[in-house]
Amino acid sequence: MNIEASKIYGELTDEQSFRLLVTSVSDYAIYMLNPAGFINSWNTGAQRFNGYVASEIIGQHFSVFYTEEDRASGKPARALNTAATEGKFEDEGWRVRKDGTRFWASVVVDPIRTANGRLIGFAKITRDISERKAAEDALRESEDRFRLLVQGVTDYAIFMISPTGEITNWNSGAERIKGYSHEEVVGTHFSRFYTEGDRARNMPAQTLAIAAKEGRFEQEGWRVRKDGTLFWAHVVVDAIYDDAGKHVGFAKVTRDITERKQAAEALERANAALFQSQKMEALGKLTGGVAHDFNNLLQVIGGNLQLLAQDVAGMVKPERRVRNALAGVARGAKLAAQLLAFGRRQPLEPKVVNLGHFLRGLDDMLRRALGDGIEIETVVSGDLWNTLVDPFQVEHAILNLAINARDAMDGRGHLTIETGNASLDDAYVARNPEASVGQFVMIAVTDTGSGIPADVLTHVLEPFFTTKAEGQGTGLGLSMVYGFVRQSGGHLQIYSEVGHGTTVRLYLPRVMQEEDLVGEMHSGPITGGTETVLVAEDDEEVRKTVIELLLDLGYRVLKAKDATAALAIIESGAPIDLLFTDVVMPGPLRSPDLARKARERLPHLAVLFTSGYTENAVVHAGRLDDGVELLSKPYTREALARKIRHVLRNRQQRAMSHKVLFADVPSSRVAAPDLDAPRVLLVEDDELIRAGTAEMLRNFGLDITEAATGAMALRMLQQQAVDILLVDVGLPDTSGIELSVEACRNYPRLRVIIASGHDVALNAEQRIALPNVAILRKPYDLEDLRRMLGIRS
Structure with a gap:
């Protein structure tokens, strides 16, 4: 305060000084009201806030500053009444300026009384706090939006925990993911979400300690829901501090990424399967090429040895040496065949087979091959489906698996061979990408041997990989089985546990056709020719x-x-x-x-x-x-x-x-069918041969019925009477010999003529079953047929 001001204030009375002070204040509206609420003083601050000069407002009721809503609710009168009865009224609310605009005001009303306590009016102090309110509103709105945001998130569990780990709030995502409601979980320790193993390792406490020390903790791991189920979680824990830097707790965000983990694992399995498939394919091409060149070498060696065998006939030592060399060629040929089988390059001759019937026929062979120390149990499910496979290759595969099992059991143990129907679904295929969805016939070969370690199991299907001692195995047995199964449209799975044995399962595709009857072919003497x-x-x-x-x-x-x-x-x-x-x-x-x-x-x-x-x-x-x-x-x-x-x-x-078909035969030479002539069923899959032979037979006036397969022939035999069955040996679905045996079993008086380009020899059992059989060698002509049928010229 300068000297001149000091002089002026020094000349004023206390009342004048106070009045001057109040009038000069511009940040507050300070004015007096009479007991009825009418304004009787006005300061600079009131004029600035409300817009009225003193001459405009003094004498008016202070309710003019209130909104219509507040006046309608009687708020001005309540303010004065509260101040008079309670000694003070304090409020925040909207007030109205002279120009009609509103501002947010902080209001204090104090009663003014005389020395003897008589109310003579009110002192009213008003401050414009619109900016503060706007800031508070903005903050509140931001907090509300954040609260809504957090509560609205359902894919993440977002919640706060105290410095000691108690849960202090809970969002809807946490409820959805973990299964607990807000009431159930707030106030409890967050360690309840960890597995027993993680709690035993003190992982919850370590999590908070790391977050507090480093400011953040991030991890993936198993967490537990309310119902006890596990899910794979991605967890982030951040330390929270107040404005003063005091640690007040942690923010924890958890996301259920089980599906992502499963997808990643599925992709990893698929990539591993693709790599394995590509590796097997590359090995298959390599082994196939090697087998081709190897077989050419064997052909040269074997062919010359067979020619040499004729030159040294009767010479004991040279004959023995040639036989030994030919045995080596045979072993080499077997090795090449296994390579081709692994590479899925062998030419298969599949037939419709019921593996239950097939297995029963292998029992004696397996017992001889495995020895007395192996107890063999065969389990065949009822109503077993049929499958389309090469019978020779199935036999070879089962024998390979059985020998591997015998070696794993050191010659003593229990071997179980089981067959059954199996349906592979999408879930199985997801775990085993090489498999395909569908119905299969399953063969399982189980031993009680030493089992296969996990690191070895991934290699056992590769060619030349073996765990046996040197010289005790080629490493081609399992790879051959794998290649055969894959080439047949199937799937192979190995289950093994060290010390508890191994199970190899082969899944071969189901077919709906009836089982083929596989006949036994015999060869006669070797003949050459002049062609x-x-x-x-x-x-x-x-x-x-x-x-x-x-x-x-x-x-x-x-x-x-x-x-x-x-x-x-x-x-x-x-x-x-x-x-x-x-x-x-x-x-x-x-x-x-x-x-x-x-x-x-x-x-x-x-x-x-x-x-x-x-x-x-x-x-x-x-x-x-x-x-x-x-x-x-x-x-x-x-x-x-x-x-x-x-x-x-x-x-x-x-x-x-x-x-015969295209000869210009005069119609007079073709005899009309004789009603009393024998009825012939001709079974031949080659269309041209069947048509030509039928034409020859019609020249004799015979009643001819034609069939291209064994199944078709059996149906025709059921539908009409037949006297003579003329059948080719090699049919697409069965052997002509077995078809004849089946036909004669049902029709004992049937005459049978078997035609073949091979030399055919029937065994004793077949000759008994076919008492009226004759063999017709291809090529045959009209006279050969006439003689075979007993027709006079």
Whole structure:
């Protein structure tokens, strides 16, 4: 305060000084009301807040500053009454300026009394706190929005916990994820959400300690819901401090990521399965290629040894050495076959099989192979479905598994072979990506052996992997089984526990067809011929060997180093009866295309393929293509001789049938059906041979019914009377011999004629079942049929 001001204030009375002070205050409206509420003083602050000058407002009732709503509710009168009775009235609320705008005011009303206590009016102090209210409202709105946000989140559990771990609030996401309501959980310790193992390891306390020390804790792990179920959680815990820096608790955010974890695990399994599949595919291609070259080498060695065997006939030592060498070739051929099986490159000849019937037939063989120390139990489920598999390969697979089991049990233990029906669903396939959804026939081979460690289990299907001592196993047994099952459209699963044995389950696809009847074929003496054979083979040593074998069998031989050269020989017009060609040869022309072009030029040409590895050229979906004849390398002289005679006889029969069908036969020579003539059921799957033979039989005036399969023939036998069954040995769904046995069982007086390009020998049991049987060798002509049927010319 300066000197002049001091002089002025010094000259004023106390009352004048106080009045001057009140009038000068601009941040507060300070004015007096009479007992009835009328304004009788006015200061600068009141004028600034309310907009009225003193001359405009003094004498008016103070309710003019209230909103219409407050005046209607009697709030001004209540304010004065409260101040008079309680000594003070304090309030915050909206007030109205002269221009009609509103402001948020803090109001204090004090009663003014005389010395003897008489009320003479009121002192009213008002402050404009609109800015503070706006800030508070904004803060409150922000807090409300945050509260709504937190409560509205359902995918995250968001809650606060005290410094000692007690839960202080709870959102709807926490309730949804963990299962507890707000009332159930607030005030309890957050460790209730941890597993017993985590609590035993003091993990909840460690979580808070790390969060308090480092400001944050983050982890994934199992958490427990109210109902006791587990879920995989992503957890973040943040330490919370107040404005003064005091630690007041923790904010905890938990998310249920079980589905994400399952998806990640499924992806990991799928990637592992893809890697395994790619590895197996690469190994399969490698082993298939190796097998092809290996079989060519074996063919050269084996073919020359068989030729040498004839040269040393009667010489004891050389004969023994040749036999030993041929045994080595046979072992090599078996090894190559296992490689092809693993690589899913072997040509399968599947049939509809009931594995229950099949297993019973293996019992004696298994007991001989495994020895007396192994107790074998076979369990066959009732109503077992049929499956489409190569019976020889199933037998080989079961034998391999049984021998592996015997070795795991050191020759003493219990082996269980079980069959049953199985339906694999989406859940199983999700866990086992190599499998497919559907119905399967399951074979389980279980031993009581030592079991397989987990780190070894991932490798047991790989070729040449073995846990046996050196020299005691090739490591191809399980890989062969795996390849066969996969090629058959199935799935293999291994379960093992160290010290408790191993179970290998094979799942083979179910088929709805009836079981095939597999007949026993016998071969007669080996014969050669004088026909001309064109050999197409790119491997020079193999070509030389097979040519010498064919020449030794009496055939005339032409040779070509590839398919293009072979086609040139065919187009030259040289007489050729049989094309004997390797499936896999270099050059622009593939062997199947060579065969097609050759038959276009020579319709009656017989074709026989050979290969150690077919590369799917004549094998698709694991089966030989229809009409394809294949001789797998390495083959013996005997196998070559029999296969060539079979193919040539079928070719000659086709040619004869074609000649009959397209001959210009005068109608007078075709006899009308004789009502008293024998009724013949002709069963032949080759359409041209069937049509030609039927035409020959009609020339005799016979009543002919035709069937292409064994199943069709059995239905026809049930529907009509038949006197003679003329049946080919090789039918697509059964053996002609077994079909004949089945037919004669139901119709004992039936005459049977079995036709075949093979040499056929019936065993004693079949001869008893077929008392009226005759063998008709292909190729046959009209006179052969007449003689077989006993018809006079």
